[in-house]
Amino acid sequence: MADIDSILSAARQHCVEEIVPNVHAWNDAAKWPRAASDKAGELGLTGLYAPEAFGGQGLPLGEGIRVYEELGQGDGAYAFALSMHNICTFAGCGYGTDAFKEAWARDLTSGRKLANFALTEPQSGSDPMNMQSQATINGDGTWTISGAKAWVSLATEADIYFTVVKTSDAPGHKDMAMIAIPADAEGLSFGPLYDTPSYRFLPMGEMYMDKVVVSEDNIILPPGQGLQGSLMAIDIARVSIASGCCGLMQTALDVALAYTGNRKMFGGTALDQDGMQWMLGEVATDLEASRLLYRAAANALGTPEGPVMAAHAKRFVPDAAVKAANTCTQALGGMGLLRSYDMDRLSRLAQMLRIVDGTTEISRVVIGRSLKKRAADLPVPPIPKGFGEAG
Incomplete structure (x- = not known):
């Protein structure tokens, strides 16, 4: 397990050297600062809770979460985006299939690839029981997903989206699953990015899934455990x-x-x-x-x-x-x-x-x-x- 003091020191360094001097330029450019998040990965800030076996820091939640206080001194939106990436990385390394871990774990913990979470939908807001995005299993074990998500952080920028979907027409949450959808999956697209004046560098928008097909290897949480x-x-x-x-x-x-x-x-x-x-x-x-x-x-x-x-x-x-x-x-x-x-x-x-x-x-x-x-x-x-x- 990494030493929390050294990780907090690295986060403090990242804030002083990368965030504070550049955040206005990031907002003016309205583009996610991938070079900065790459440096965060090199400092160990993108795999905080993931096991060391996958290149993570292996920190308990109670310790790793303190990193965002350091990053938040520079910019709260940047800290928020990295926190969501770390949550997805934690889920993928902890609950993903062996095949998923083999394909994605080290790229996520290193920050070479970014992940984000997609739960909210345009029509339901904070009410996930009104979810309409649905995944259907195919005869070959793959899943076909259709639906829409709203307020997706790192929209168009993340390399994979941990997406919560229903797997049947039954009301309620007992059929919900979490499936990781790669950004290059056919049928995945995004609407115009939201206009967020004070954190323009953080892309946020709606995500559309039109018969997106993913492997069963990408199921992070099976039906019944998604919610x-x-x-x-x-x-x-x-x-x-x-x-x-x-x-x-x-x-x-x-x-x-x-x-x-x-x-x-x-x-x-x-x-x-x-x-x-x-x-x-x-x-x-x-x-x-x-x-x-x-x-x-x-x-x-x-x-x-x-x-x-x-x-x-x-x-x-x-x-x-x-x-x-x-x-x-x-x-x-x-x-x-x-x-x-x-x-x-x-x-x-x-x-x-x-x-x-x-x-x-x-x-x-x-x-x-x-x-x-x-x-x-x-x-x-x-x-x-x-x-x-x-x-």
């Missing part, structure tokens, strides 16, 4: 997003501290003012709380408490990041509106991270359901004698 595996992937993604948000918050706070600590006013600096210290102190507290929460959630993944802990992290931390970005922009006054200080980009990224892989409102639904379940198990408190009687 459960997808929900686990989403839980990992939600905690990874919370990790990236902490990096974003740290960057926003550091910019605000550097500016207000040097802004001369009222016989001192802006940071000498009680009001400014209170504003930024609240951001600092939210950041510390967010770190504790996402790390606890990361360590709970794979346990019965994992889904609700992931929901708590996805509910609280991105909201805190939006608040932090806005507060730090306010701390800079008019300068906070200038591109050179980057606060507008951070604010838009924080809002994006509130939405992807389940909005914060969906997390509230998950939390609410867990509260209802807990309430059902609690004894009903006795009603005080005389309560409610007329006086």
Whole structure:
């Protein structure tokens, strides 16, 4: 197993050397920075949870997820894309067939090839029970897939898409499977990429499958396991997003501290003012709380408490990041509106991270359901004698 400190140091190096100096150029070019993600692979950042036998780092989820906090200090969308690649690589190396591992594992862990996840559909959003994409088994054991997916990250750029589909006309989720579709499969195409102004370098769009035929070797999770595996992937993604948000918050706070600590006013600096210290102190507290929460959630993944802990992290931390970005922009006054200080980009990224892989409102639904379940198990408190009687 790799040493987590060395991996975090590599992520920090990648952020400083590749992300921060280049992210504006990436957005101006509106193109995924494949050279940068190749370098991330060389540093071991594209196979975080995969076994060392396949070239991965073999890190536990609770440790590997901390990488996105480092990357998020440079750009949350870049951290998000690499987190989804790592989740797919984890699934492929852990649950894929031997033939799939032989063909894909080392290319994925090294970052030579990129993977992404396709679950959401245009008509169903956060409701996977309304899925329409369907795979049908053929006489020779291959599968034919037709349907459409929405909000696919690394659309047109990934080399393989881990796609969740139904395998029958029966309602519900008991027939769902996860099948890896190579980007060069005949019948696979993409619509126009979404216009995302603050992270234009991350291609996102709809993916269309028109009688795409794939080998049975590409079944990652067989019928009946697709939804459960997808929900686990989403839980990992939600905690990874919370990790990236902490990096974003740290960057926003550091910019605000550097500016207000040097802004001369009222016989001192802006940071000498009680009001400014209170504003930024609240951001600092939210950041510390967010770190504790996402790390606890990361360590709970794979346990019965994992889904609700992931929901708590996805509910609280991105909201805190939006608040932090806005507060730090306010701390800079008019300068906070200038591109050179980057606060507008951070604010838009924080809002994006509130939405992807389940909005914060969906997390509230998950939390609410867990509260209802807990309430059902609690004894009903006795009603005080005389309560409610007329006086």
